[in-house]
Structures are given as structure tokens and as C-alpha cells.
Amino acid sequence: MASAGSSSAAESQFSDVEENPNGQISAPPCLKEFSFADLKTATSNFGHKALLGAGAYGRVYIGWFDEKTLSHPSESGIGMAVAIKIYYPETIQAFDQWQSEVNILGRRYHPNLIELLGYCWEDEKLVLVYEFMHKGSLDNHIFQSEINQATNMFTGDVFKPLSWDIRLRIAIGAARGLVFLHSLEKPIIYRDFKSSAILLDANYNPKLSDFGLAKLWPSGDKTHVTTRMMGTEGYVAPEYFESGHLNVKSDVYSFGIVLLELLTGLRAADLRQTNDNLVQWLKPMLSQPKTLMDVRMKGQYSLGAACNATQLTLKCLEVNHKYRPSMKEVLEVLVQIEAMTSMEEDPEVLEQIEAVTSMTEDPEVLEHITTVTSMKEVSEVLEQIEAVTSKKEVPEVLEHIEAIEEKPKNSDYRSRQSTAACHGQRSILHRFLTSLKEPFQCVSSKLSCMRI
Structure with missing residues (x-):
């Protein structure tokens, strides 16, 4: 395969994305092109100590570069940390996901989307370089069964349970990211929204990552896109799971699942093992929302805030997508809940x-x-x-x-x-x-x- 260093070859790979006035940049020229040799040096030859995690399509490593230019790799712990995702030996699916990330993140910026710094495309090597998120992914911070065992690979610190205020801030930031994607001239459907795809910076500000499955909304007046079902079990909307029909409200359902995880401290998959219909399971909780809330947040929220958050979750999880709120409406409610929480309660x-x-x-x-x-x-x-x-x-x-x-x-x-x-x-x-x-x-x- 040709190197990404050829501008004509590069343009042919990125020309399918229509330019948008909402924060797009032209890729690849404004993204830094890294050499594979520099990436190897920055990660100590992709050594085990630099490994942050692995998924179905590749591994993620921490690397180090000169913080002013990003041009020179440095020794571990010196300079600026970056996250380097190297895809497994190229398949059509891996290349599609790599290209999707470059097309979406390389052309758009939002404070609640992970920043793509650059890429590498040499022979069969497909690599992406992102800003480094010091607190890791949200799922490492909230699940009761795992919290005592999880540690921050960057600092070595044991993750502590998140407070109500921080969980609410994370929900609001993630909602803002989805609102941005859905509000573009041609909306982008995230398609794989989940707690492990929400990364946290040093101050617990959230950013959405993993855009490999994201779908650009087609031209015309279509109400949905029909596509092969892909995503993570437990987070997929019913209409998408059953018929392959995908729309922006499918993301709202997935957001509702993550919101439920934030409230309960339980994984969606664990909840589904005993509750096939999450909506029916949630309804009785509305009268006593504290029975639903993560006990580690006891005393940190008002009854009104808990009740409203539970009701919002219920609306997001409506089986019929037509009855779900838009992400803009979800964000408005979350901001109202934050205002309630911020008041000094008597x-x-x-x-x-x-x-x-x-x-x-x-x-x-x-x-x-x-x-x-x-x-x-x-x-x-x-x-x-x-x-x-x-x-x-x-x-x-x-x-x-x-x-x-x-x-x-x-x-x-x-x-x-x-x-x-x-x-x-x-x-x-x-x-x-x-x-x-x-x-x-x-x-x-x-x-x-x-x-x-």
C-alpha cells in the first residue's frame, strides 16, 4: 500500500467526507504525519510497559514526544504524553475504522471529543496518535465490582469512586459531545456510545473517543439508516439490534444506558442479566429513587436531583425511539439538575x-x-x-x-x-x-x- 506521504493518495482516501462549517479542518495536511520509526521510539518499541489497553481492532500505548513540536520522540516520562493506537495487521474493517476516525476527528474539533493529533500510514501499518487522557476511561471509575482492583496505569494510583458532582459533570460533557455530532449539517451517529469510550482528563472532563463505527448521515430526508448491526452488547438500541435501523435517537438510548451506569455503579450487562426490560425495571424506582442510586454517593445529592435523573434515564430508554428526547433536550435537563445540585440545600x-x-x-x-x-x-x-x-x-x-x-x-x-x-x-x-x-x-x- 502507498504511504500517506503522497498527497494525491491521501486526498483520495479522505475526499468522501463533505466539508462542514461546524469546526471541520482539512485532513490530512493539518494532521501531523508520524513515521512508524518515531512511534516505535516513543513507545520503547511498543513495549509491554507502555501498553495501556487492547481491543478488538488494535492496541493503545502511551508514547512521549517533544511537547513543542511533536517532531522528536523522547524517553519515557520526558516531554508530552500521547496515546498511540496501532491497528492489528490490516483488514478491510480495520482500515475502514482507521479512516473513519481520521475523517471525523481530523476535520472537527469540540472540547468533548478526543483530539486527534496525527496518523501514520506506512505499508501495512495503520496508526493514530491522540491527546493523552490522564484519568483513563470512565468504566474504570464507576463499577462497584471492579473499582477496588482498577489502577491508573499512568500514575499507579487506585481509582476512587466518583462523587455525584463529578458524575453529573461527566454526563453533561458527554451529552454536549453528542449534541455537537447530531447538530452538524450532516449529523454523525456515534453508534458505539459506552462508558469505556468516555475518556477523562486530569480534571475529570470527559471526551468521547473510538469513532471507528461512527456513521455519517446520508443526504436526503431519510428517517434512518439501515446497516449491519455493530456495537457493544448492552448499549445497542432495540430498533438497531432488531432491524439494523439506525438514527440519532439510537445514540440517545445508549446514552441512557451510560446514565444508568453512572447512577447505579453497575454495568449495563450485569443489569440486563436479570432485567430484560430496563424500562419496566426502572418505573417502580421513580417513587423511591434512592433505592436505585449507587450507595457510594449517599448524602451527595438531593431527592429532587435523584428523581429527575432517574426520570431522564427512563425517557432515554424508551423502546420506541420516537418517544425518546433529543440529545439537546437531554442536555437541557442535565444542566437543570446540575443547577439544583449546586444550590445550598437546607x-x-x-x-x-x-x-x-x-x-x-x-x-x-x-x-x-x-x-x-x-x-x-x-x-x-x-x-x-x-x-x-x-x-x-x-x-x-x-x-x-x-x-x-x-x-x-x-x-x-x-x-x-x-x-x-x-x-x-x-x-x-x-x-x-x-x-x-x-x-x-x-x-x-x-x-x-x-x-x-
């Missing part, structure tokens, strides 16, 4: 709310109790309710709930509030509920109808 108020919510198992009632407290629009109504509840006049309370139903809905209602306002609303809501002789028997039907 432990006494949270305790009161949990006591009230424990009185019902109705997931819709629970949803509205936990979300109403952060809705700007209901501030005025709740103040009115406070005045009414001081008299304990249930009929008047119900009239005010009717007023909520009559109000027009718009996106401004979901704007973030100050800590003081949020605390005030929660206190009002608590007094409102506890003032009723039969709290949920009287108003659950009304609360469940609220669509704010």
Missing part, C-alpha cells in the same frame, strides 16, 4: 420534603413535588397557597392549584432561582402539604395533572 427542608414524599408511591406526584420547588413561575402561586393554608381551607387550596393549571406554559418557567427563593418555596410547599388532613388523597390527582 438539610431540615430536605428532610421535611422526603418525609412528605414518602407518603406516596405515585411517580407523577413525586415528580411534581420535586420539580415545582425550582420553577420560577409558581413562586407567586405558592405565596398565595401559604396564605390559604394558614386557614387550612382545603377547597381554597384546590382553587389555587386550578390557577396553576390555567397559567400559560413557556420555557421561562424553568429558569434557575436564587437559593433563598428556592428555600422559601420548599418551606411553603411543605406547609401546604402537611396542612391538609389527607394530603395526597385530596390533591394527588391535581398535582399529577400539572404540566409545568
